Amino acid sequence: MDDSLMKSMLQEYGAITLEGIQSYIPNKEPKKYLYDLMHEYPKRGGKGFRPGLCIASCKAYGGNLSQSINSAITLELLHNAFLVHDDVEDESFYRRNKPTLHQANNKSIAINVGDAMQVLGLSPLLNNRKILGDKVSMKIFLEIQNMITESVEGQAMELGWRKDNISNLNEGDYLRMILKKTCWYTCIYPLRIGAIIGTKGKINPEIFNRLGYFMGTSFQIQDDILNLIAEEEKYGKEIGGDIIEGKRTLMLIHLLEKCSNSERNQIQDFLSIPIKERTNESVNRILNLMNHYGSINYAKKTAKYLAGAALMEFYAIFSSLPDTKDKALIENIITYMINREY
């Protein structure tokens, strides 16, 4: 499969998911600061990895789209909820080429919209019962609950590091945080849930954990790299935003390990002042240091290793399944995740 076919499949699944999202959001008051925003925000688009992986995994295991669509809608709506709150928590300015929801409205309204997305995001799961039966539906509900729990745990780890201005982190700390914050909800659970549906609950979902871990960490590292070097318009967020936010990326952790003591002190000073006082000049200085100490190249290499490991896992798990377009889609997503430019 090539990237353009992958993109058209993701777009197809994404469009059906978006249509489903719209059908779950009421068209009633209060509109201006609740339901209108909930209708509009998911339309900003996105790559559609989560619903795509869920639907593809279901179909690769012999299921069909209508069996997996409710779960895909839930995954995407919860992803939107997470983005809205994450942007408030990180004080981010742009998301998908537009001002973040709290920038366009205010923080209070954004928090509330995120809450509403979180609760409405569970509704499609209740409709699973008619299609999938009680047992499989309950399994999926528990998967989703555990998924959200992993995400808030990862978020708590990252926010704690920033609050306490922790700078003696190593690569293992970073990967554990990303596992919780990103991998479970971006890769592992979408694959698990799809396979549970496709096999009518017969699969042991734990087999996807390593695959999703390698995929998700590779994806996140690549995302963090793009935050530093992508073209702003394609990327959809402000370039260098992670440095301003003090995000503990693999590059920053690598830099703090490799740089001189005086440079380390400078970086720690930068991380200890409020976000609003951090200057573009300081950001550029840190970016230069990352280039100087090879931190970005190191991260690129790590992302490639992890993607390679993900492919190995993919073949181990999926080789016994018939060769379908959806199986190829999952394979292509893995290779794309680390080659993408935005």
Add this chain to the structure above:
Amino acid sequence: MDDSLMKSMLQEYGAITLEGIQSYIPNKEPKKYLYDLMHEYPKRGGKGFRPGLCIASCKAYGGNLSQSINSAITLELLHNAFLVHDDVEDESFYRRNKPTLHQANNKSIAINVGDAMQVLGLSPLLNNRKILGDKVSMKIFLEIQNMITESVEGQAMELGWRKDNISNLNEGDYLRMILKKTCWYTCIYPLRIGAIIGTKGKINPEIFNRLGYFMGTSFQIQDDILNLIAEEEKYGKEIGGDIIEGKRTLMLIHLLEKCSNSERNQIQDFLSIPIKERTNESVNRILNLMNHYGSINYAKKTAKYLAGAALMEFYAIFSSLPDTKDKALIENIITYMINREY
């Protein structure tokens, strides 16, 4: 029943609920900025109205405590989630005699803890299945989903009024907002859910809507009055905080209707500046105007009328049930809600 017996019953039900909450929150990492906070926050206490009403309604309809405890735990944990986010959204400083969670940590961490409470709050409902069966459990799950939805809708209304600095509101607007933001989750759904459990799903839960509306609005108006005139220590929040936050209370709405044009302009100016720039002097001026125009007395009268209507509804609904301690508890909560001093 007298208030001291009511309080001891609420305390008993509250203590069992709190114990249950603790059992649902993991004792594992990340502790410092997640699970420790989730364990501690609910221990700040509170009046325990929501679990109390749920358990009492269940028992009044022939059920028992162990049938209703899971739902009571969910109600209380979701209430805590709501308080944490509400305080961030309102930029409040104190809650239950302590700094709000975001003041004690930061806003990002508080948002994330609220998210975690919201998702974990649903776990007890899954355990309902073993005790109450699938059908009643699913009914309760839907009640809880609708409950959260009503609350975020009410919150969106109130936040929208503040964002757009709306000041031409009337009493009907206020009561509709309070119905959504407070009544459903504080009174209506706790009573409904308890009765659904007690009757094994046989009751029509709609019969509690008017009762809960009268109770909840009466309760909220009294709460808003106490925000202006209570003793700070008993009340647990900063006195006059609602005025600083620009909250559209019945008193403020009454005042804006009754005051002179120039006074109205002054108040509107006050409401249009950022919260941090609002002075204590201006707050006192508005408080004096509320006294001058009888706004506080008007609100007190309204709260009493509503409580009277709530009692009428209570007798209409509950008179055919056997006279039990739990039925008397509900009656006493209604009378207490408007006579309380904190």
